[in-house]
Amino acid sequence: DAGITQSPRHKVTETGTPVTLRCHQTENHRYMYWYRQDPGHGLRLIHYSYGVKDTDKGEVSDGYSVSRSKTEDFLLTLESATSSQTSVYFCATASGGNSYNEQFFGPGTRLTVL
Amino acid sequence: AQSVTQLDSQVPVFEEAPVELRCNYSSSVSVYLFWYVQYPNQGLQLLLKYLSGSTLVESINGFEAEFNKSQTSFHLRKPSVHISDTAEYFCAVSDGSGAGSYQLTFGKGTKLSVIP
Numbered sequence: 243d244a245g246i247t248q249s250p251r252h253k254v255t256e257t258g259t260p261v262t263l264r265c266h267q268t269e270n271h272r273y274m275y276w277y278r279q280d281p282g283h284g285l286r287l288i289h290y291s292y293g294v295k296d297t298d299k300g301e302v303s304d305g306y307s308v309s310r311s312k313t314e315d316f317l318l319t320l321e322s323a324t325s326s327q328t329s330v331y332f333c334a335t336a337s338g339g340n341s342y343n344e345q346f347f348g349p350g351t352r353l354t355v356l
Numbered sequence: 357a358q359s360v361t362q363l364d365s366q367v368p369v370f371e372e373a374p375v376e377l378r379c380n381y382s383s384s385v386s387v388y389l390f391w392y393v394q395y396p397n398q399g400l401q402l403l404l405k406y407l408s409g410s411t412l413v414e415s416i417n418g419f420e421a422e423f424n425k426s427q428t429s430f431h432l433r434k435p436s437v438h439i440s441d442t443a444e445y446f447c448a449v450s451d452g453s454g455a456g457s458y459q460l461t462f463g464k465g466t467k468l469s470v471i472p
Contacts, residue, residue, distance in 0.1 A: 273458055282365070284446060284464035285400075300459075332399060336458055343388070343450045343458030347399040 245269060246348035248333050254354045261320040263351050265333030267313075272338035274316040275300075275345065276308060278329040285332065291316055292338070323355045358382055358449050362463035369437055370471045377432040377466045379447030388450040389430040390460065391421055395443045403445070406430060417441075442470045 245268035255261050265274060276288040287300030289308040297308050305327060307319045320327055333348040363378040381387065388407050392400040404415040411423040421432045430447060447463040 275459075282464060284362075285462040287459065290459065334400075338458060343460060344390070344402060344405065345460055347392075347401070349399045 246333060246335060246346060248331075248348040248351050250351060251349065252352045254356065255323055256356050257324055258322050261323050261353065261355075263318045263331055263333075263353070265316045265318070265348060267316075267333075267335045269335060269337070269346070270313060271335035271346075272313075273336040273343070274310065275334040275336075276306075276316065276318045277332045277334065278302065278327075279332060279350075280329050288318065288331075320353075323353075325355050327353065328355045329353060358387070358451060358461040360447050360449050360461050360463035362447055362466050364466050365464065366467045366469065368469045368471055371439055372436050374435050375433065375437050375441075375468065377445050377447075377468065379430045379432065379463060381428050381430065381447075381449045381461075383428050386451075389421075389423060390448040390450070391415075391419070391430070391432050392446045392448060392462075393443050394446065394465075400446065403432075437468070437470050439470050439472060441468060443468060 247266045249264045275290040277285040279285050286302045288306050289300050291297045291310040309317045331351045334345040336343050336345045359382045361380045369375045390405045391403040393403045394400045404413050406413050406423045414420045419434045421430055444465045444467045446465045448460040450460050
Protein backbone atom coordinates (compact mmCIF):
# COMPACT_ATOMS: atom_id res chain seq x y z
CA ASP A 243 0.00 0.00 0.00
CA ALA A 244 1.03 3.58 -0.63
CA GLY A 245 2.21 5.37 2.49
CA ILE A 246 -0.53 7.93 3.03
CA THR A 247 -1.13 9.72 6.28
CA GLN A 248 -3.73 12.30 7.16
CA SER A 249 -3.68 14.81 9.98
CA PRO A 250 -5.45 15.42 12.17
CA ARG A 251 -7.44 12.19 12.36
CA HIS A 252 -10.22 13.84 14.32
CA LYS A 253 -11.18 17.47 14.70
CA VAL A 254 -14.02 19.37 16.29
CA THR A 255 -14.35 23.01 15.40
CA GLU A 256 -16.89 25.80 15.47
CA THR A 257 -18.81 27.38 12.62
CA GLY A 258 -16.90 30.18 10.97
CA THR A 259 -13.41 29.04 11.89
CA PRO A 260 -10.79 28.11 9.30
CA VAL A 261 -9.66 24.49 9.16
CA THR A 262 -6.78 22.87 7.28
CA LEU A 263 -6.44 19.16 6.73
CA ARG A 264 -3.17 17.67 5.62
CA CYS A 265 -2.43 14.69 3.42
CA HIS A 266 1.10 13.36 3.22
CA GLN A 267 2.34 10.61 0.89
CA THR A 268 5.69 8.89 0.59
CA GLU A 269 5.15 7.17 -2.78
CA ASN A 270 6.01 10.06 -5.07
CA HIS A 271 2.60 9.72 -6.73
CA ARG A 272 1.74 12.45 -9.17
CA TYR A 273 -2.01 12.63 -8.54
CA MET A 274 -3.67 13.44 -5.25
CA TYR A 275 -7.36 13.75 -4.40
CA TRP A 276 -9.60 14.94 -1.61
CA TYR A 277 -12.97 13.28 -1.10
CA ARG A 278 -15.70 13.64 1.43
CA GLN A 279 -17.80 10.71 2.55
CA ASP A 280 -21.35 11.18 3.79
CA PRO A 281 -24.06 8.60 4.45
CA GLY A 282 -26.10 7.94 1.34
CA HIS A 283 -23.70 9.84 -0.90
CA GLY A 284 -20.68 7.59 -1.10
CA LEU A 285 -17.45 9.40 -1.92
CA ARG A 286 -17.56 12.73 -3.67
CA LEU A 287 -14.53 14.44 -5.12
CA ILE A 288 -13.76 17.87 -3.69
CA HIS A 289 -10.51 18.84 -5.44
CA TYR A 290 -7.62 17.06 -7.05
CA SER A 291 -4.04 17.76 -8.03
CA TYR A 292 -2.16 16.54 -11.08
CA GLY A 293 1.19 17.93 -10.06
CA VAL A 294 2.90 20.49 -7.85
CA LYS A 295 0.87 23.69 -7.92
CA ASP A 296 -1.56 22.11 -10.40
CA THR A 297 -5.04 21.65 -8.98
CA ASP A 298 -8.60 21.56 -10.20
CA LYS A 299 -12.13 21.41 -8.84
CA GLY A 300 -14.16 18.31 -8.31
CA GLU A 301 -17.87 17.70 -7.88
CA VAL A 302 -18.33 19.47 -4.52
CA SER A 303 -15.65 22.17 -4.38
CA ASP A 304 -17.68 25.10 -3.03
CA GLY A 305 -16.33 26.25 0.33
CA TYR A 306 -13.03 24.41 -0.06
CA SER A 307 -9.60 25.33 -1.37
CA VAL A 308 -6.46 23.28 -1.83
CA SER A 309 -2.75 23.76 -2.21
CA ARG A 310 0.12 21.56 -3.25
CA SER A 311 3.56 23.10 -2.87
CA LYS A 312 5.39 19.76 -2.71
CA THR A 313 4.78 16.40 -4.33
CA GLU A 314 4.20 14.73 -0.99
CA ASP A 315 1.74 17.17 0.60
CA PHE A 316 -1.80 18.15 -0.37
CA LEU A 317 -3.67 20.53 1.90
CA LEU A 318 -7.42 21.00 2.08
CA THR A 319 -8.67 24.25 3.62
CA LEU A 320 -12.13 25.18 4.76
CA GLU A 321 -11.91 28.96 4.87
CA SER A 322 -14.95 29.34 7.12
CA ALA A 323 -16.32 26.03 8.29
CA THR A 324 -20.05 25.37 8.21
CA SER A 325 -22.10 22.58 9.77
CA SER A 326 -22.72 21.14 6.28
CA GLN A 327 -19.01 20.40 6.07
CA THR A 328 -19.21 17.94 8.94
CA SER A 329 -18.00 14.79 7.24
CA VAL A 330 -15.25 12.24 6.93
CA TYR A 331 -12.53 13.41 4.57
CA PHE A 332 -10.31 11.03 2.64
CA CYS A 333 -7.17 11.72 0.74
CA ALA A 334 -6.15 9.45 -2.13
CA THR A 335 -3.18 9.21 -4.47
CA ALA A 336 -2.49 7.68 -7.86
CA SER A 337 0.80 7.26 -9.62
CA GLY A 338 -0.43 8.40 -13.01
CA GLY A 339 1.86 5.88 -14.61
CA ASN A 340 -1.03 3.67 -15.71
CA SER A 341 -4.04 4.73 -17.66
CA TYR A 342 -6.44 2.96 -15.34
CA ASN A 343 -5.70 5.08 -12.28
CA GLU A 344 -5.81 2.78 -9.29
CA GLN A 345 -6.16 5.02 -6.25
CA PHE A 346 -4.77 4.44 -2.76
CA PHE A 347 -6.55 5.90 0.24
CA GLY A 348 -5.50 7.41 3.52
CA PRO A 349 -7.18 6.55 6.84
CA GLY A 350 -9.48 9.56 6.84
CA THR A 351 -10.14 12.62 9.00
CA ARG A 352 -13.40 12.93 10.88
CA LEU A 353 -14.38 16.61 11.04
CA THR A 354 -17.22 17.89 13.16
CA VAL A 355 -18.35 21.50 12.78
CA LEU A 356 -20.52 22.69 15.66
CA ALA B 357 -19.53 11.97 -17.33
CA GLN B 358 -19.55 8.54 -15.84
CA SER B 359 -22.11 7.42 -13.29
CA VAL B 360 -22.21 4.34 -11.08
CA THR B 361 -25.29 2.80 -9.53
CA GLN B 362 -25.13 0.36 -6.66
CA LEU B 363 -28.59 -1.06 -6.54
CA ASP B 364 -28.66 -2.05 -2.87
CA SER B 365 -27.67 0.24 -0.03
CA GLN B 366 -27.74 -2.57 2.53
CA VAL B 367 -27.44 -6.33 2.16
CA PRO B 368 -27.88 -8.60 5.19
CA VAL B 369 -26.81 -12.20 4.69
CA PHE B 370 -26.26 -15.17 6.95
CA GLU B 371 -22.77 -16.50 7.50
CA GLU B 372 -21.68 -19.10 4.91
CA ALA B 373 -24.43 -18.03 2.51
CA PRO B 374 -23.64 -16.63 -0.95
CA VAL B 375 -23.91 -12.92 -1.70
CA GLU B 376 -24.06 -10.69 -4.75
CA LEU B 377 -23.53 -6.94 -4.63
CA ARG B 378 -24.75 -5.25 -7.75
CA CYS B 379 -23.09 -2.46 -9.69
CA ASN B 380 -24.06 -0.83 -12.98
CA TYR B 381 -22.22 1.96 -14.75
CA SER B 382 -23.02 4.31 -17.58
CA SER B 383 -21.74 3.25 -20.92
CA SER B 384 -18.42 4.38 -22.33
CA VAL B 385 -16.11 3.31 -25.09
CA SER B 386 -13.74 1.79 -22.60
CA VAL B 387 -13.72 1.68 -18.83
CA TYR B 388 -11.75 0.30 -15.98
CA LEU B 389 -13.75 -1.02 -13.05
CA PHE B 390 -12.94 -1.39 -9.39
CA TRP B 391 -14.40 -2.68 -6.17
CA TYR B 392 -13.15 -1.12 -2.95
CA VAL B 393 -13.92 -2.31 0.58
CA GLN B 394 -14.14 -0.14 3.68
CA TYR B 395 -14.03 -1.80 7.08
CA PRO B 396 -15.47 0.16 10.02
CA ASN B 397 -13.50 3.30 10.84
CA GLN B 398 -10.93 2.67 8.13
CA GLY B 399 -10.06 3.99 4.70
CA LEU B 400 -10.87 2.28 1.44
CA GLN B 401 -8.87 -0.70 0.21
CA LEU B 402 -8.83 -2.05 -3.31
CA LEU B 403 -10.58 -5.42 -3.46
CA LEU B 404 -10.30 -6.19 -7.16
CA LYS B 405 -10.16 -4.52 -10.55
CA TYR B 406 -11.04 -5.14 -14.17
CA LEU B 407 -8.68 -3.63 -16.71
CA SER B 408 -8.91 -5.88 -19.77
CA GLY B 409 -8.83 -9.52 -20.79
CA SER B 410 -10.81 -12.10 -18.85
CA THR B 411 -14.16 -10.73 -17.78
CA LEU B 412 -14.00 -12.61 -14.47
CA VAL B 413 -11.65 -11.19 -11.89
CA GLU B 414 -10.89 -12.56 -8.46
CA SER B 415 -9.60 -11.27 -5.16
CA ILE B 416 -7.37 -13.08 -2.71
CA ASN B 417 -10.14 -13.47 -0.12
CA GLY B 418 -12.69 -15.29 -2.27
CA PHE B 419 -14.61 -12.45 -3.91
CA GLU B 420 -15.04 -12.34 -7.65
CA ALA B 421 -16.61 -9.89 -10.08
CA GLU B 422 -17.69 -10.29 -13.66
CA PHE B 423 -17.50 -7.54 -16.24
CA ASN B 424 -20.53 -7.61 -18.53
CA LYS B 425 -20.18 -5.04 -21.27
CA SER B 426 -23.60 -5.59 -22.82
CA GLN B 427 -25.34 -5.03 -19.49
CA THR B 428 -22.80 -2.42 -18.28
CA SER B 429 -22.50 -4.29 -15.01
CA PHE B 430 -19.73 -5.35 -12.67
CA HIS B 431 -21.43 -7.35 -9.93
CA LEU B 432 -19.43 -8.62 -6.95
CA ARG B 433 -20.02 -12.14 -5.66
CA LYS B 434 -18.82 -14.48 -2.97
CA PRO B 435 -20.04 -18.07 -2.66
CA SER B 436 -19.73 -18.20 1.14
CA VAL B 437 -19.38 -15.13 3.35
CA HIS B 438 -17.69 -14.82 6.72
CA ILE B 439 -18.32 -12.51 9.62
CA SER B 440 -15.12 -10.70 8.70
CA ASP B 441 -16.64 -9.68 5.36
CA THR B 442 -18.93 -7.24 7.16
CA ALA B 443 -18.00 -3.90 5.58
CA GLU B 444 -19.11 -1.32 3.08
CA TYR B 445 -18.31 -2.00 -0.55
CA PHE B 446 -17.88 0.62 -3.23
CA CYS B 447 -17.93 0.14 -6.96
CA ALA B 448 -15.92 2.65 -8.99
CA VAL B 449 -15.26 3.34 -12.66
CA SER B 450 -12.44 5.11 -14.44
CA ASP B 451 -12.67 6.46 -17.94
CA GLY B 452 -10.36 4.30 -20.00
CA SER B 453 -9.34 7.05 -22.35
CA GLY B 454 -6.45 7.92 -20.07
CA ALA B 455 -6.96 11.61 -20.54
CA GLY B 456 -7.16 14.29 -17.92
CA SER B 457 -7.24 13.66 -14.22
CA TYR B 458 -7.69 9.88 -14.10
CA GLN B 459 -10.67 10.41 -11.90
CA LEU B 460 -12.69 7.64 -10.34
CA THR B 461 -16.45 7.88 -10.09
CA PHE B 462 -17.82 6.00 -7.09
CA GLY B 463 -21.16 4.44 -6.37
CA LYS B 464 -22.92 5.27 -3.12
CA GLY B 465 -21.84 2.05 -1.48
CA THR B 466 -23.44 -1.17 -0.24
CA LYS B 467 -23.25 -2.13 3.40
CA LEU B 468 -22.83 -5.87 3.75
CA SER B 469 -23.84 -7.24 7.14
CA VAL B 470 -23.02 -10.86 7.81
CA ILE B 471 -25.30 -12.42 10.41
CA PRO B 472 -23.91 -15.23 12.59
